[in-house]
Amino acid sequence: MLNMYGTRVLVTGGSRGIGLASVEAFVQNGCDVVIVHFNDGAKAERECARFRSATGKKISHLDADLGTAKSARAVVENAAQLLGGLDIVHSNAGICRFTPFLELDDENWQRHCDVNLSAGFWVGQAAAKIMIQQGTGGRIIFTTSVGAFRSNSTQTHYCATKGGLHLLAQGMALELGRYNITVNCIAPGWIHTDINDAQSRDEATVAPWLKTHVARGRLGFPNDVQAAVLFFASKESDYSTGATITVDGGWNSQL
Numbered sequence: 001m002l003n004m005y006g007t008r009v010l011v012t013g014g015s016r017g018i019g020l021a022s023v024e025a026f027v028q029n030g031c032d033v034v035i036v037h038f039n040d041g042a043k044a045e046r047e048c049a050r051f052r053s054a055t056g057k058k059i060s061h062l063d064a065d066l067g068t069a070k071s072a073r074a075v076v077e078n079a080a081q082l083l084g085g086l087d088i089v090h091s092n093a094g095i096c097r098f099t100p101f102l103e104l105d106d107e108n109w110q111r112h113c114d115v116n117l118s119a120g121f122w123v124g125q126a127a128a129k130i131m132i133q134q135g136t137g138g139r140i141i142f143t144t145s146v147g148a149f150r151s152n153s154t155q156t157h158y159c160a161t162k163g164g165l166h167l168l169a170q171g172m173a174l175e176l177g178r179y180n181i182t183v184n185c186i187a188p189g190w191i192h193t194d195i196n197d198a199q200s201r202d203e204a205t206v207a208p209w210l211k212t213h214v215a216r217g218r219l220g221f222p223n224d225v226q227a228a229v230l231f232f233a234s235k236e237s238d239y240s241t242g243a244t245i246t247v248d249g250g251w252n253s254q255l
Contacts, residue, residue, distance in 0.1 A: 006087020013093030137180025173242030189248025215250025
Protein backbone atom coordinates (compact mmCIF):
# COMPACT_ATOMS: atom_id res chain seq x y z
CA MET A 1 0.00 0.00 0.00
CA LEU A 2 1.22 3.49 -0.87
CA ASN A 3 1.67 6.10 1.85
CA MET A 4 -0.59 9.08 1.21
CA TYR A 5 1.11 12.47 1.44
CA GLY A 6 -1.61 13.49 3.88
CA THR A 7 -5.17 12.69 4.80
CA ARG A 8 -7.00 15.93 3.91
CA VAL A 9 -8.23 15.63 0.34
CA LEU A 10 -10.32 17.72 -2.06
CA VAL A 11 -11.73 16.14 -5.24
CA THR A 12 -13.58 18.29 -7.77
CA GLY A 13 -16.12 16.64 -10.02
CA GLY A 14 -16.21 13.99 -7.31
CA SER A 15 -19.80 12.79 -7.36
CA ARG A 16 -19.52 10.70 -10.54
CA GLY A 17 -17.13 8.96 -12.91
CA ILE A 18 -13.40 9.33 -12.48
CA GLY A 19 -13.85 11.76 -9.62
CA LEU A 20 -16.01 9.35 -7.63
CA ALA A 21 -13.52 6.54 -8.22
CA SER A 22 -10.80 8.87 -6.94
CA VAL A 23 -12.81 9.62 -3.80
CA GLU A 24 -13.32 5.91 -3.21
CA ALA A 25 -9.58 5.27 -3.53
CA PHE A 26 -8.70 8.03 -1.09
CA VAL A 27 -11.29 6.91 1.45
CA GLN A 28 -10.02 3.33 1.27
CA ASN A 29 -6.54 4.68 2.02
CA GLY A 30 -7.58 6.44 5.21
CA CYS A 31 -8.28 9.95 3.95
CA ASP A 32 -10.98 12.47 4.82
CA VAL A 33 -12.44 13.91 1.62
CA VAL A 34 -14.48 16.87 0.47
CA ILE A 35 -16.34 16.20 -2.77
CA VAL A 36 -17.07 19.19 -5.00
CA HIS A 37 -19.95 18.84 -7.47
CA PHE A 38 -22.25 21.10 -9.47
CA ASN A 39 -26.00 20.72 -8.92
CA ASP A 40 -25.60 17.07 -7.96
CA GLY A 41 -26.30 17.29 -4.25
CA ALA A 42 -28.58 14.28 -3.85
CA LYS A 43 -26.13 11.95 -5.56
CA ALA A 44 -23.17 13.44 -3.68
CA GLU A 45 -24.90 13.01 -0.32
CA ARG A 46 -25.73 9.36 -1.07
CA GLU A 47 -22.10 8.68 -1.90
CA CYS A 48 -20.86 10.52 1.20
CA ALA A 49 -23.26 8.55 3.39
CA ARG A 50 -22.07 5.31 1.82
CA PHE A 51 -18.42 6.11 2.47
CA ARG A 52 -19.06 7.37 6.00
CA SER A 53 -20.97 4.21 6.86
CA ALA A 54 -18.30 1.92 5.44
CA THR A 55 -15.22 3.66 6.85
CA GLY A 56 -16.17 6.16 9.53
CA LYS A 57 -14.09 8.78 7.73
CA LYS A 58 -15.06 12.42 7.44
CA ILE A 59 -16.64 12.73 4.00
CA SER A 60 -18.60 15.80 2.96
CA HIS A 61 -19.64 17.60 -0.19
CA LEU A 62 -19.92 21.16 -1.50
CA ASP A 63 -21.88 22.49 -4.47
CA ALA A 64 -19.94 24.95 -6.65
CA ASP A 65 -19.80 26.18 -10.22
CA LEU A 66 -16.10 25.95 -10.90
CA GLY A 67 -16.55 27.91 -14.10
CA THR A 68 -16.44 31.16 -12.11
CA ALA A 69 -13.33 32.42 -10.33
CA LYS A 70 -15.09 33.51 -7.15
CA SER A 71 -16.88 30.20 -6.69
CA ALA A 72 -13.86 28.06 -7.55
CA ARG A 73 -11.56 29.85 -5.13
CA ALA A 74 -14.19 29.97 -2.39
CA VAL A 75 -14.86 26.24 -2.51
CA VAL A 76 -11.17 25.47 -1.94
CA GLU A 77 -11.16 27.73 1.11
CA ASN A 78 -14.36 26.13 2.40
CA ALA A 79 -12.99 22.63 1.88
CA ALA A 80 -9.82 23.50 3.79
CA GLN A 81 -11.92 24.78 6.67
CA LEU A 82 -13.99 21.59 6.75
CA LEU A 83 -10.87 19.42 6.68
CA GLY A 84 -8.68 21.52 8.96
CA GLY A 85 -6.19 22.04 6.13
CA LEU A 86 -5.41 20.65 2.72
CA ASP A 87 -2.83 18.07 1.68
CA ILE A 88 -4.03 16.67 -1.64
CA VAL A 89 -6.17 18.13 -4.42
CA HIS A 90 -7.48 16.17 -7.38
CA SER A 91 -8.77 18.81 -9.79
CA ASN A 92 -10.93 16.56 -11.92
CA ALA A 93 -14.07 18.49 -12.90
CA GLY A 94 -14.59 18.87 -16.62
CA ILE A 95 -17.17 18.95 -19.39
CA CYS A 96 -17.30 17.75 -22.99
CA ARG A 97 -20.19 18.71 -25.24
CA PHE A 98 -19.46 16.84 -28.47
CA THR A 99 -19.87 19.52 -31.15
CA PRO A 100 -18.52 19.90 -34.72
CA PHE A 101 -16.09 22.80 -34.95
CA LEU A 102 -18.20 24.84 -37.38
CA GLU A 103 -21.18 24.54 -35.05
CA LEU A 104 -19.35 25.79 -31.95
CA ASP A 105 -20.83 29.00 -30.57
CA ASP A 106 -19.18 31.44 -28.20
CA GLU A 107 -21.04 30.20 -25.13
CA ASN A 108 -20.01 26.60 -25.70
CA TRP A 109 -16.37 27.54 -26.31
CA GLN A 110 -16.20 29.84 -23.30
CA ARG A 111 -17.85 27.35 -20.95
CA HIS A 112 -15.25 24.73 -21.85
CA CYS A 113 -12.45 27.24 -21.31
CA ASP A 114 -13.86 28.21 -17.92
CA VAL A 115 -14.60 24.74 -16.54
CA ASN A 116 -11.81 22.70 -18.10
CA LEU A 117 -8.93 25.18 -18.01
CA SER A 118 -9.55 28.29 -15.93
CA ALA A 119 -10.98 26.25 -13.05
CA GLY A 120 -7.71 24.35 -12.91
CA PHE A 121 -5.89 27.66 -12.46
CA TRP A 122 -8.33 28.99 -9.85
CA VAL A 123 -8.48 25.76 -7.84
CA GLY A 124 -4.77 25.04 -8.22
CA GLN A 125 -3.63 28.50 -7.18
CA ALA A 126 -5.98 28.65 -4.19
CA ALA A 127 -4.87 25.20 -3.04
CA ALA A 128 -1.18 26.02 -3.49
CA LYS A 129 -1.49 29.15 -1.37
CA ILE A 130 -3.08 27.14 1.45
CA MET A 131 -0.40 24.46 1.21
CA ILE A 132 2.37 27.07 1.29
CA GLN A 133 0.82 28.78 4.30
CA GLN A 134 0.65 25.43 6.09
CA GLY A 135 4.33 24.86 5.36
CA THR A 136 3.83 21.15 4.83
CA GLY A 137 3.82 20.89 1.02
CA GLY A 138 1.19 19.00 -0.90
CA ARG A 139 0.04 17.15 -3.96
CA ILE A 140 -1.98 18.66 -6.84
CA ILE A 141 -3.29 16.32 -9.53
CA PHE A 142 -5.13 17.32 -12.70
CA THR A 143 -7.29 15.11 -14.89
CA THR A 144 -6.39 16.05 -18.46
CA SER A 145 -6.89 13.64 -21.38
CA VAL A 146 -5.03 11.96 -24.18
CA GLY A 147 -6.84 14.66 -26.15
CA ALA A 148 -4.34 17.08 -24.60
CA PHE A 149 -1.74 15.72 -27.02
CA ARG A 150 -3.76 15.40 -30.25
CA SER A 151 -7.27 16.56 -31.02
CA ASN A 152 -10.37 14.60 -32.00
CA SER A 153 -13.28 15.38 -34.28
CA THR A 154 -16.21 17.09 -32.48
CA GLN A 155 -13.88 17.70 -29.50
CA THR A 156 -11.77 20.60 -30.76
CA HIS A 157 -12.84 22.82 -27.87
CA TYR A 158 -12.44 20.06 -25.26
CA CYS A 159 -8.98 19.01 -26.44
CA ALA A 160 -7.75 22.61 -26.68
CA THR A 161 -8.65 23.22 -23.05
CA LYS A 162 -7.13 19.92 -21.90
CA GLY A 163 -3.91 20.79 -23.75
CA GLY A 164 -3.84 24.10 -21.92
CA LEU A 165 -4.39 22.33 -18.60
CA HIS A 166 -1.43 20.06 -19.35
CA LEU A 167 0.85 23.07 -19.80
CA LEU A 168 -0.65 24.84 -16.79
CA ALA A 169 0.33 21.86 -14.64
CA GLN A 170 3.89 21.90 -15.96
CA GLY A 171 4.28 25.61 -15.26
CA MET A 172 2.90 25.18 -11.75
CA ALA A 173 5.28 22.28 -11.13
CA LEU A 174 8.26 24.45 -12.02
CA GLU A 175 7.32 27.16 -9.54
CA LEU A 176 5.85 25.14 -6.69
CA GLY A 177 8.53 22.49 -6.30
CA ARG A 178 10.49 24.71 -3.90
CA TYR A 179 7.50 24.53 -1.53
CA ASN A 180 7.41 20.72 -1.61
CA ILE A 181 4.27 20.80 -3.76
CA THR A 182 4.16 18.46 -6.73
CA VAL A 183 1.81 18.99 -9.68
CA ASN A 184 1.05 16.13 -12.03
CA CYS A 185 -1.53 14.97 -14.55
CA ILE A 186 -3.58 11.88 -15.27
CA ALA A 187 -4.45 11.61 -18.98
CA PRO A 188 -7.28 9.11 -19.46
CA GLY A 189 -8.30 7.71 -22.80
CA TRP A 190 -11.85 6.56 -23.50
CA ILE A 191 -13.17 5.99 -19.99
CA HIS A 192 -16.87 5.11 -19.81
CA THR A 193 -18.45 7.91 -17.75
CA ASP A 194 -21.61 10.01 -17.82
CA ILE A 195 -19.94 12.39 -20.30
CA ASN A 196 -19.72 9.75 -23.02
CA ASP A 197 -22.34 7.24 -21.90
CA ALA A 198 -24.30 7.24 -25.18
CA GLN A 199 -21.15 6.84 -27.29
CA SER A 200 -19.76 4.14 -24.97
CA ARG A 201 -22.93 2.04 -25.32
CA ASP A 202 -22.93 2.22 -29.12
CA GLU A 203 -21.50 -1.26 -29.75
CA ALA A 204 -21.60 -0.92 -33.54
CA THR A 205 -19.19 2.00 -33.32
CA VAL A 206 -17.19 1.05 -30.24
CA ALA A 207 -16.18 -2.50 -31.16
CA PRO A 208 -14.34 -1.69 -34.43
CA TRP A 209 -12.80 1.42 -32.89
CA LEU A 210 -11.37 -0.61 -30.01
CA LYS A 211 -9.97 -3.19 -32.41
CA THR A 212 -8.18 -0.48 -34.39
CA HIS A 213 -7.02 1.90 -31.68
CA VAL A 214 -6.74 0.29 -28.25
CA ALA A 215 -4.08 -2.33 -27.52
CA ARG A 216 -5.97 -3.63 -24.48
CA GLY A 217 -9.06 -4.15 -26.60
CA ARG A 218 -11.64 -2.65 -24.23
CA LEU A 219 -13.02 0.62 -22.97
CA GLY A 220 -11.63 1.98 -19.74
CA PHE A 221 -13.61 2.40 -16.55
CA PRO A 222 -13.21 4.93 -13.71
CA ASN A 223 -11.53 2.40 -11.41
CA ASP A 224 -8.78 1.97 -14.02
CA VAL A 225 -7.60 5.47 -13.11
CA GLN A 226 -7.42 4.95 -9.34
CA ALA A 227 -3.88 3.59 -9.10
CA ALA A 228 -2.39 6.49 -11.06
CA VAL A 229 -4.17 9.04 -8.87
CA LEU A 230 -3.00 7.34 -5.69
CA PHE A 231 0.60 7.22 -6.92
CA PHE A 232 0.72 10.98 -7.54
CA ALA A 233 -0.95 11.55 -4.14
CA SER A 234 1.61 9.42 -2.31
CA LYS A 235 4.90 10.10 -0.57
CA GLU A 236 6.50 7.63 -2.98
CA SER A 237 5.91 10.02 -5.91
CA ASP A 238 8.04 12.77 -4.35
CA TYR A 239 10.44 12.97 -7.32
CA SER A 240 7.65 13.11 -9.91
CA THR A 241 6.37 16.57 -10.81
CA GLY A 242 5.26 18.09 -14.08
CA ALA A 243 4.62 14.52 -15.21
CA THR A 244 1.71 12.75 -16.88
CA ILE A 245 0.51 9.17 -16.62
CA THR A 246 -1.65 8.08 -19.55
CA VAL A 247 -4.40 5.60 -18.70
CA ASP A 248 -5.72 4.77 -22.14
CA GLY A 249 -5.21 1.09 -22.93
CA GLY A 250 -2.43 2.02 -25.38
CA TRP A 251 -4.51 4.40 -27.49
CA ASN A 252 -2.03 7.28 -27.41
CA SER A 253 0.77 5.01 -28.60
CA GLN A 254 -1.04 4.66 -31.91
CA LEU A 255 -2.11 8.26 -32.50
